[in-house]
Amino acid sequence: xxxxxxxxxxxxxxxxxxxxxxxxxxxxxxxxxxxxxxxxxxxxxxxxxxxxxxxxxxxxxxxxxxxxxxxxxxxxxxxxxxxxxxxxxxxxxxxxxxxxxxxxxxxxxxxxxxxxxxxx
Numbered sequence: 001x002x003x004x005x006x007x008x009x010x011x012x013x014x015x016x017x018x019x020x021x022x023x024x025x026x027x028x029x030x031x032x033x034x035x036x037x038x039x040x041x042x043x044x045x046x047x048x049x050x051x052x053x054x055x056x057x058x059x060x061x062x063x064x065x066x067x068x069x070x071x072x073x074x075x076x077x078x079x080x081x082x083x084x085x086x087x088x089x090x091x092x093x094x095x096x097x098x099x100x101x102x103x104x105x106x107x108x109x110x111x112x113x114x115x116x117x118x119x120x
Contacts, residue, residue, distance in 0.1 A: 024085070024086070024089070024090075024091055024092065025082035025083070025085045025086040025092045026086065027079060027082035027083045027086055028083060028086055028087075029083050029087065031079065031083065032076065032079055032080060032083050035076075035080070038080065039080075039083075042067065042080065042084045043084070043087070045064050045067055046064075046067065046084050046088060047084070047087060047088055048063075049063030049064065050088055069081060078094065093115075093118070093119060095115055099111070100112055100115070
């Protein structure tokens with residue numbers, strides 16, 4: 001990152017960060033027990049495209065656009081997401097399903113669009 005950009009970011013926070021509670025995760029891979037295959041796959045899908053974009057350009061392929069975690073509550077989805085966010089030094093925005101739901105027609109969809117607008 002350019003020195004001027006770093007100076008600016010130290011003085012000002014982007015508007016998306018002011019509007020939402022966004023945090024840099026403190027969870028590391030040491031907090032995740034086992035799951036070595038999953039950890040490796042997440043590194044390949046998320047960290048490598050960030051750190052080595054030239055590899056994808058050389059191969060003429062596009063890196064993955066994201067990862068969808070699914071499973072029952074309490075199985076470690078958020079823990080894995082926080083660990084990979086920490087490794088990539090990325091902000092982590094956690095959204096709970098009920099925060100998106102609304103009884104009024106079209107409002108739930110609008111809430112989902114707002115979340116995607118904030119993170120893109």
